[in-house]
Structure formats: structure tokens, C-alpha cells
Amino acid sequence: MKDIKCTVIQDLLPLYVDEVVSDDTKSLVNEHLLTCENCRNEYEQMKGTLYVxxxxxxxxxxxxxxxxxxxxxxxxxxxxxxxxxxxxxxxxxxxxYAKPIPYTAELFELEETADGTLVLNYFGESHAGTYTTHPLEVEIDGEVKKISLIYYVKTIAHSPTSNFLREDKRIGPDRLELVDSETVDAVYYGDFDLDKVTKEKEQTWEELLQQMTLIWER
Ligand SMILES: [Zn+2]
Missing domain, CATH: 1.20.5 (Single alpha-helices involved in coiled-coils or other helix-helix interfaces)
Incomplete structure (x- = not known):
């Protein structure tokens, strides 16, 4: 068994490196490696690289x-x-995210032109939009009146206080003509939800108008 061939040992080396050989084979290879430099070199090389x-x-x-x-x-x-x-x-x-602009006498002014049209002048810096109604026939305290509702909204991008995204250099106020306003008896300013008084009947007209500001009356 001493003169076992190098080729046989080298065939066994991968298994020897992976330690999946029997004890007999192991001692056989050990013995050979002690005496054969060639196979020892082969073994050192194989040991150094992960055999996959x-x-x-x-x-x-x-x-x-x-x-x-x-x-x-x-x-x-x-x-x-x-x-x-x-x-x-x-x-x-x-x-x-629109927030109603609260009414103040400095920001809003209602003007009646020569032909009876109502114009709302807005003196604020910028706004995101307006909500208005056509004249509505409403019974208040047994009396039928025609009223218009209106309010302006601002967002963070359109705000008199944080007007950082656009800079308005407006000459004069922003003018808004109220629709069919020649026949209107009164104009109210404030956040309104018409569905609550018309479709859903959650609110009466009196309740709604109490939350708003009367800004003009004929
Ligand atoms: Zn050898």
C-alpha cells in the first residue's frame, strides 16, 4: 500500500478536503502526503479554495x-x-386643502354699479377660488327673499399670510360680478353647504344664515 499511485491520491483529495472519507482512506492519504511533495502541493492548493x-x-x-x-x-x-x-x-x-377666508370689512366691499349689478371687491393678496350661488328664493320669518351666498377660499399656496409661492402685484381689487344680482335682496358671506338645507334637510335656512355674515341688503 506504500507505493500507492499519486493519481489515486489526487482522485481522493477532493473528498479528503471535504472530510467525507473513511478513517482508513484518511490515514492512507495522510501517510502519502507526508512523503510526496507533489500531492502535498496539490492538497494545499485544493484546501485554500472552497471546493464547490x-x-x-x-x-x-x-x-x-x-x-x-x-x-x-x-x-x-x-x-x-x-x-x-x-x-x-x-x-x-x-x-x-381649501380654507374659507373669513369676512372682514377691510378685505371685502360690495358695490352696486349704475345698471344694478352687484360686484364684490376683494382686497386680499391671493385666493384659490370662490363659491357663489345663483339668487335663491328663501322664506325667512314668513317673508320670501332672494339671496346670494358667497365665500372665498385660500390654500397654503394662496394665502394672504404665507404668500410664498406667488407674488401678487395686483393693481386695484379683485372684482367679482354676482350672477343675476339685479333682483337680489340680500348677500350673505360665509362657508355654506347647500345640501344640508336642500337635500338633507339637516339645517333650516335661518340656522344657515345665522352662521353667515350679511354683507349687503337692498
Ligand atoms: Zn503523490
């Missing part, structure tokens, strides 16, 4: 890579989605 069969190597690494890629894409997709949602929420809040 070629076919396993491929699938193992591609699986790891695939898994990592999937994780990476999920992570990227997740953070892009989160960023988009936060951005959209912020954008909506700044541009669309």
Missing part, C-alpha cells in the same frame, strides 16, 4: 443574485412609492 462543484456553484450564486435583485427592486419600488405618496399628499395639502 461547478453546477452547484452556478445555481447557488444565481439564486443568491436573483433573491438579492428581487429584494433590491422591492426596496426601490417601495421607497419610490412612499416618496410619491408623501409628495402627492404634501402637494394636495398645499394646493387643494
Amino acid at each position: 462543484p461547478i453546477e452547484n456553484k452556478d445555481t447557488l450564486f444565481s439564486q443568491l443574485k436573483k433573491r438579492w435583485n428581487r429584494k433590491k427592486w422591492l426596496l426601490i419600488f417601495g421607497s419610490v412609492l412612499t416618496t410619491t405618496l408623501i409628495g402627492f399628499a404634501l402637494f394636495s395639502f398645499i394646493f387643494y
Whole structure:
């Protein structure tokens, strides 16, 4: 057994390195390695590199890579989605979250033109929109009156106090002609929800008008 061939030893080396050989084979290889420099070199080289069969190597690494890629894409997709949602929420809040502008005599002035049209002059810096009604026939204290309701809204982007996104250099007030206003008896300013007095009957006209400011009466 002493003159066992180097080729046989080298065939056994991978198993020897992986320590999956029997004790007999192990001592056989040990003995040979002590005397044969050639096989010892072969063994040292094999020991230094992790022995993974070629076919396993491929699938193992591609699986790891695939898994990592999937994780990476999920992570990227997740953070892009989160960023988009936060951005959209912020954008909506700044541009669309509308708050009624409270009435003050300095900000608003109602003017009756020569032909009887009512014009609301607004002296504030900028606003996001206006809510107005056509003349409404309303019975108050047994008396039928024609009234117009109106209010202005601002957002963070359109606000007299934080007017950082646009700078209005308006000459004169913002003028708004009230629709069919020649026949109107009174104009009220304030946040209103017509559905609550018409469709849903949750409020009476008296209750609604009490929350508003009478800004003009014929
Ligand atoms: Zn040898």
C-alpha cells in the first residue's frame, strides 16, 4: 500500500478536503502526503479554495443574485412609492386643502354699479377660488327673499399670510360680478353647504344664515 499511485491520491483529495472519507482512506492519504511533495502541493492548493462543484456553484450564486435583485427592486419600488405618496399628499395639502377666508370689512366691499349689478371687491393678496350661488328664493320669518351666498377660499399656496409661492402685484381689487344680482335682496358671506338645507334637510335656512355674515341688503 506504500507505493500507492499519486493519481489515486489526487482522485481522493477532493473528498479528503471535504472530510467525507473513511478513517482508513484518511490515514492512507495522510501517510502519502507526508512523503510526496507533489500531492502535498496539490492538497494545499485544493484546501485554500472552497471546493464547490461547478453546477452547484452556478445555481447557488444565481439564486443568491436573483433573491438579492428581487429584494433590491422591492426596496426601490417601495421607497419610490412612499416618496410619491408623501409628495402627492404634501402637494394636495398645499394646493387643494381649501380654507374659507373669513369676512372682514377691510378685505371685502360690495358695490352696486349704475345698471344694478352687484360686484364684490376683494382686497386680499391671493385666493384659490370662490363659491357663489345663483339668487335663491328663501322664506325667512314668513317673508320670501332672494339671496346670494358667497365665500372665498385660500390654500397654503394662496394665502394672504404665507404668500410664498406667488407674488401678487395686483393693481386695484379683485372684482367679482354676482350672477343675476339685479333682483337680489340680500348677500350673505360665509362657508355654506347647500345640501344640508336642500337635500338633507339637516339645517333650516335661518340656522344657515345665522352662521353667515350679511354683507349687503337692498
Ligand atoms: Zn503523490
